[in-house]
Amino acid sequence: MFLETLNEREIIVTLTAIGLLLLSAFLFGKLFEFLKAPKVVGEILGGMLFGPSCLYHFFPQLISSVFLAYQGQGKVLNIFYQLGLVFLMFSSGFNTKIEFKKNDMRNMGLLLAGSTVLPMLGAVPFARIFGENYIGSAQSYPAYLIVFMIAAAITSIPVISKIFFDMGIMNTRFSNTVLTVSTFQDLILFILLNISISIVSAGGVKLFTVIPIVLVTIGVFIVVKLLCDRLHRLKFAIHSGDFFSISFISLFFVIALFSRLNVNIMYSSFLVGYIVKSFSELNEKTKEKMQSVSNFTFSFFIPIYFALVGIQLNVIHEFSFPRFILFFIIVFLLEAAGTGGTLLLSGYNKRTIINFAITMNARGGPGIVLATVAYSYRIINTEFFTVLILTTMLSSLIAGYWLRFQQKTSPDVFTNLLRSK
16 A cells, blocks of 8 residues: 655645744734734734735745645645644634523523624625625525624634633623623534535535434534533543543544534534543543643644635735625624614613623634635635635724723723613
């Protein structure tokens, strides 16, 4: 058995490309951290530096000699891209915490409905208006409609968590409410994205195909949640090194198995990360070491993934700036109006309602996953892919700076949430 390999020159140029992407993502990420902005925005801009929006536009031969130096280099780089996506979703699942207090259930229910259901319904008429310019080559309007609706509602747990952590407001009532609701919201939206992908794969909306996929997608999560709840009662010992190996073996085999059930890579990775978290919590030492694995992926695979997202963005060709501004205003207002409108029925004060409305607009990592997955399945075209990424970047910046401004003007704004009686 002979496995074809790259020659030495191809290996060197591939490593050079990866090194440049990682360096650029690191430097821009640090710059944005210094500016008190989400690191992910800088990592994407680090990739844009080498793409058709910047250096490739002016020096196409030079950039091609590094990133398109031999036939198939794009596919080799795409392996790192896919691994970055897998580990991003695995880490998201690993860091997901699904819990809520009974006395907050009503307000959380209002926030979930306002930030998810209402923006999605409000996006429906606008999807047709943008459809001619944004639909992908798969030409599946139902799949495109679902992606458009998700784009109006999605919120980023990783970006919001990082903002809260940097501001020192993690574990406040405000942050706990946002993160809990965002977790349920992202689960709902990832399920819908899986349905959208299944529609494209099936060649259209076929009830005998879509309904089983919906049931399987929801059923798999219910089984995983019940399994994780039972795991907390178990007591067993396992070497941390073996636990790493078993976790990654499980990750890749579950992805392969679930693909047979039409569950996509992104959702499978998220579920495995959630299960692994439940196992690791049984042993504090294992939990700490698994966190170090998560830190490694956020230092290598995930920055490369974001940089490879950035290198594909083209804001010079196949892009309309007025359409982007119009789309951004529409989805931002839909999310803000839906969130703020429903929370008027809660006991929150006006300032807190505005803070929720803007915070739930931070799209971050999940927004990027939505764009890249939908683009890879040709549900959306290049322009909409670019628009979704830019919307993610801009909305995350606005949310971050707004929250810092609120903290500066009133330090107790994230603890005193209710109206004064």
